[in-house]
Amino acid sequence: MKKIASIFILLFAALNLFAQNNDIEMADALRQNGKIYIVVICIVIILAGLLFYLFTLDKRLKMLEKKSGGKN
């Protein structure tokens, strides 16, 4: 099992070498397609941050509602 795994790992490492032969730039994943994925990451960060914030606000409001539950 280990042997097969190591063969595959070596094989994929070699494939990578072949694929990268033409251009020198490295770690391209997020630089592909004109760096549009960086914009995607930033939008996701903003949305995730604001949504997380909304949830914390919601929690605070729920606590308030629970406290005032007896009065209303």
Next chain:
Amino acid sequence: MRKNWWKILASVLVIYTAIAGLLLNVPRLAILNESIRNLYFHVPMWFAMIVLFTISVFYSIKSLSSQSEVDDLKAVESANAGIIFGLLGLITGAVWAKFTWGQFWSFDPKQNFAAISILLYFAYFILRNAIDEEQKRAKIAAIYNIFAFPMMVVLLFVLPRLQDSLHPGNGGNPGFNSYDLDSKMRAVFYPACLGWIIIGYWVYTIRLRIKTLENKQL
């Protein structure tokens, strides 16, 4: 519903930004490539933060003369909402920097000073929480805020311009205005700023309403 028109306006503007910001044409620039579109998302965060801090300092000044607790609360809550946008701006800026300047944090003057001005406002909250007596707390916090606001303005808009910076518009770098913020980008950028500013104001009003409820129950 009639009272909520500005919330709907903000939502429409932000959704418009997301769609038009990703689909409309942008100038073809060497290192930025498509990531120039981040201008519609990263920069409005800072605008929202500055508007919220301006609201905060306005109510700080007002609370000094009126001595009213409501004004004090308004100052704190708007600063609180502003910090969120500042942090989001810092994080998105770091990600953008990683893939255009090469590092998450390249100690660019504007990056450093933005971080420092956020720390200034953290100090504001710590100062507030350190004082128990309400009258005293309101007064000291308001005075600190009045000093922190011009510091923030100087750190973000004056000092970075005096030295070389990777940010456009600073040092030897030409601003966006000169070459790449063409009329097409303005058509997305200005609505984006307006939309996020209104969203920031919305967050502030929600925070204020929760805080006043909490205070009533104590």
